[in-house]
Amino acid sequence: MHKYEQVVRGIKQGIDSGEYPAGDLLPPAQKLCERYDVSKITIKRALDQMELEGLITRRKGSGAYVKTPVPAQKGLDKEVSADMLGFYAQQTELGKTVRTDVVDFDVASPPKSVAQSLTMENDEFAYYICRVRIADGTPWTIEYTYMPIKLFPDLRRHDAEVSLFSYINERTDYTIASSHRTIRAVKPTPEECRLLDVADDEPLLEIEQIVYFDDGRPFQYTRQRHAHGAEFVSVGLK
Amino acid sequence: MHKYEQVVRGIKQGIDSGEYPAGDLLPPAQKLCERYDVSKITIKRALDQMELEGLITRRKGSGAYVKTPVPAQKGLDKEVSADMLGFYAQQTELGKTVRTDVVDFDVASPPKSVAQSLTMENDEFAYYICRVRIADGTPWTIEYTYMPIKLFPDLRRHDAEVSLFSYINERTDYTIASSHRTIRAVKPTPEECRLLDVADDEPLLEIEQIVYFDDGRPFQYTRQRHAHGAEFVSVGLK
DNA sequence: AAGTGGTCTAGACCACTTC
DNA sequence: AAGTGGTCTAGACCACTTC
Numbered sequence: 001m002h003k004y005e006q007v008v009r010g011i012k013q014g015i016d017s018g019e020y021p022a023g024d025l026l027p028p029a030q031k032l033c034e035r036y037d038v039s040k041i042t043i044k045r046a047l048d049q050m051e052l053e054g055l056i057t058r059r060k061g062s063g064a065y066v067k068t069p070v071p072a073q074k075g076l077d078k079e080v081s082a083d084m085l086g087f088y089a090q091q092t093e094l095g096k097t098v099r100t101d102v103v104d105f106d107v108a109s110p111p112k113s114v115a116q117s118l119t120m121e122n123d124e125f126a127y128y129i130c131r132v133r134i135a136d137g138t139p140w141t142i143e144y145t146y147m148p149i150k151l152f153p154d155l156r157r158h159d160a161e162v163s164l165f166s167y168i169n170e171r172t173d174y175t176i177a178s179s180h181r182t183i184r185a186v187k188p189t190p191e192e193c194r195l196l197d198v199a200d201d202e203p204l205l206e207i208e209q210i211v212y213f214d215d216g217r218p219f220q221y222t223r224q225r226h227a228h229g230a231e232f233v234s235v236g237l238k
Numbered sequence: 239m240h241k242y243e244q245v246v247r248g249i250k251q252g253i254d255s256g257e258y259p260a261g262d263l264l265p266p267a268q269k270l271c272e273r274y275d276v277s278k279i280t281i282k283r284a285l286d287q288m289e290l291e292g293l294i295t296r297r298k299g300s301g302a303y304v305k306t307p308v309p310a311q312k313g314l315d316k317e318v319s320a321d322m323l324g325f326y327a328q329q330t331e332l333g334k335t336v337r338t339d340v341v342d343f344d345v346a347s348p349p350k351s352v353a354q355s356l357t358m359e360n361d362e363f364a365y366y367i368c369r370v371r372i373a374d375g376t377p378w379t380i381e382y383t384y385m386p387i388k389l390f391p392d393l394r395r396h397d398a399e400v401s402l403f404s405y406i407n408e409r410t411d412y413t414i415a416s417s418h419r420t421i422r423a424v425k426p427t428p429e430e431c432r433l434l435d436v437a438d439d440e441p442l443l444e445i446e447q448i449v450y451f452d453d454g455r456p457f458q459y460t461r462q463r464h465a466h467g468a469e470f471v472s473v474g475l476k
Numbered sequence: 477a478a479g480t481g482g483t484c485t486a487g488a489c490c491a492c493t494t495c
Numbered sequence: 496a497a498g499t500g501g502t503c504t505a506g507a508c509c510a511c512t513t514c
Contacts, residue, residue: 203441
């Protein structure tokens, strides 16, 4: 654990315990340096992270203010996290029982736009996987995924039944690093109505996503469609 | 302009010009230090920002890779930006002709959940503003906004017709700093179908947003509903 | 005028990748 | 073993806020 992470933890505790109430200034950097026995830049590094997480804001010659917290998310169980967790990790973290139905597991030529997103040649093949994600008995999400076979020569249907992210983390040397997402509202197709058990006028939240390794290569194109009022949360800065 | 901003600009030019092709490593920090005549930490600061923007990824003992770019956003004009611009600034930036219809401009008691989000007392009043945003003749978005009158004693209908963000930036001493957003897919109400000129089965992208000053106080609650396939883009890290 | 955070430096130390 | 980026330090300098 790095020093700045310890500082983040300490200050978060201070906020939770009421030592630093919402709307108040945190102690000046100099005091925090003494308290945690670290240098000024380490304090800055810690506050940078807390600002990214939406917990504090900073004012130039003034200090760091504790933000008034967003009222408890009503549908926390419905939330689609903004960070890089797979569905499986996300839901089990919430204590849900998770099941995945693999509707399709094929090898195919991806659509041109997908091939382009994954920088694949014209005649290259990709796995095409369609899955329905079920948490606590309710189908929440349908997911259409393409992954180049070149990168994963030994992917099996079984891996898609558990978690593709676990497969990559545990069975390959690749490291998942980042993603680019586009989010929109869509109407379900008739087949989706059936698979997700929703009315044909229930809007779905679509998340189209390209996922990258830590060497900058895209390795996965995914289109998820979330039902039942799923929400995506995001902190905007500057 | 800070040094790290100049470095960001220089490296971005290198990517655009093809000097640093997608998939390649950037030069090691030491080389970049020499080239831009700055210290290692300033290079790190610049690369931090480029990583947040989704342009590069980094691998521990290895270096910073140029990411394969996301294929040109098809609907850039439809995009709902992830940073803190008002509708007006966002659309005029794209060269659009923008109009705003103020459907409602009232003072009212906000709903309890809104009052709570804005940390208002029970008996406090807020402006309630309903606006329809029209770009190039097409109604894109309907927006429901609450702002405590306490913070803006002199807000007028005219300010809502132009831009509330401009009003705050130019006519008050407050500084807009950050926002917390929740995004979901919704069905339009009959009135929204009429005002946005959409069919009753066209799904809308709803963005519920609380906007904060740089002292951490929330000052605005907004619910926007975007029609015509509006998209929200976001970069996910780690 | 005093207090504050942001930027920037040179350099130490470490963990990881690469060969 | 050599090269790489990440963390951390003490301290300089500046711009902004506060009084």
